[in-house]
Amino acid sequence: MSVQAFFSKTNTVLSTQAPGAQTATWTSPDITVDGSEELLVGFEVSAISGTGPTAQLVLDIKLPDGTYIQGVKSLTALSATGNQLLTVKAATLPADATPLFYLAQALGGTIRFRVVIAGTTPSATFTITVQGK
Numbered sequence: 001m002s003v004q005a006f007f008s009k010t011n012t013v014l015s016t017q018a019p020g021a022q023t024a025t026w027t028s029p030d031i032t033v034d035g036s037e038e039l040l041v042g043f044e045v046s047a048i049s050g051t052g053p054t055a056q057l058v059l060d061i062k063l064p065d066g067t068y069i070q071g072v073k074s075l076t077a078l079s080a081t082g083n084q085l086l087t088v089k090a091a092t093l094p095a096d097a098t099p100l101f102y103l104a105q106a107l108g109g110t111i112r113f114r115v116v117i118a119g120t121t122p123s124a125t126f127t128i129t130v131q132g133k
Contacts, residue, residue: 012036012131012132012133013129013130013131014031014032014033014036014039014130014131014132015028015031015128015129015130016127016128016129016130017113017127017128017129018126018127018128019126020125021047021123021124021125022115022117022123022124022125022126023117023121023122023123024117025114025115025116025117026114026115026117027112027113027114028112028113028114028128029112030062030110030111030112031110031111031112031113031130032109032110033109033110033111033130033132034109036132036133037089037132037133038087038088038089038132038133039086039087039088039111039130039131039132040085040086040087040130040131040132040133041057041059041085041086041087041088041113041128041129041130041131042083042084042085042086042127042128042129043057043075043078043083043084043085043086043115043126043127043128044082044083044084044126044127044128044129045078045080045081045082045083045124045125045126046081046125046126046127047081047123047124047125048078048079048080048081048122048123048124048125049122049123049124050119050120050121050122050123051119051120051121051122052079052118052119052120052122053079053117053118053119053120053122053123053124054077054078054079054116054117054118054119054122055077055078055115055116055117055122055124055126056074056075056076056077056078056115056116056118057074057075057084057086057113057114057115057128058070058071058073058074058075058113058114058115058116059071059072059073059074059086059088059111059112059113060072060111060112060113060114061109061110061111062109062110062111062112064109068112070114072088073086073088077116077118113128115128
């Protein structure tokens with residue numbers, strides 16, 4: 001099943017990233033998520049190779065000063081082809097959240113994704129689809 005099968009057609013597609021085969025950590029361009037109360041993020045690994053290869057999706061949030069809070073959310077690393085779904089809600093906060101973190105987490109700004117590629121001579125091909133509602 002493709003990532004798109006997870007999503008309702010009533011949501012707004014904010015971004016689709018399919019950068020081709022990657023052999024090291026890949027970082028998406030910034031994605032604006034203004035007005036979204038919830039994000040649905042599909043991560044589909046369509047090819048992965050190497051010795052002990054893994055691909056892990058990580059969410060970062062951009063602060064007003066241009067710096068990023070890294071690793072706000074992440075998925076379990078995949079070592080084979082497959083699909084994963086990440087849901088991010090504005091009200092979902094870690095117990096140690098600071099007020100500044102809360103503002104960034106409120107999904108009124110900018111996010112980015114990193115796909116951490118690991119292993120010996122790894123290669124991964126993937127698609128990230130982001131929908132907001």
